[in-house]
Amino acid sequence: MSQSRWGEKIMKKLLSIIAVMFLLLGTSAIAVSSSKISVKYVDAYNDGSGLTGMAAIKNTGTGSLHNLHATMMIPELGLIASAGSFRLSSGDSTVKQFLLDSEQAAAGEYYVRVSVGNSKARRVVYRIITIE
Numbered sequence: 592m593s594q595s596r597w598g599e600k601i602m603k604k605l606l607s608i609i610a611v612m613f614l615l616l617g618t619s620a621i622a623v624s625s626s627k628i629s630v631k632y633v634d635a636y637n638d639g640s641g642l643t644g645m646a647a648i649k650n651t652g653t654g655s656l657h658n659l660h661a662t663m664m665i666p667e668l669g670l671i672a673s674a675g676s677f678r679l680s681s682g683d684s685t686v687k688q689f690l691l692d693s694e695q696a697a698a699g700e701y702y703v704r705v706s707v708g709n710s711k712a713r714r715v716v717y718r719i720i721t722i723e
Contacts, residue, residue: 670696
């Protein structure tokens with residue numbers, strides 16, 4: 592077995608373990624002061640010109656969140672994309688899109704890591720997506 596194949600298998604197992612840990616520990620939202628960030632929906636699709644990811648983000652806390660940044664990563668494909676600075680008032684939600692620069696994403700299931708936060712609050716979720 593080649594070293595790169597071996598590395599891929601190890602990476603998949605590690606990501607599986609991390610995902611299970613987060614599911615067991617419960618990661619629906621974090622609270623820092625009166626700020627809560629909730630990531631409600633994560634998906635990605637390949638439209639032939641590249642891989643586009645989406646995440647629905649909501650401020651479920653009582654205070655406004657300023658200078659938020661969102662990042663989507665698919666470690667198995669070595670892809671990462673960010674959405675610039677934005678703010679969410681209490682109860683507000685938004686959908687951020689991420690252009691993951693890959694026209695060669697093979698069909699299959701992948702672990703996706705979405706991170707949203709600022710200097711006072713952070714939320715990280717792991718999801719499994721299917722690319723067709």
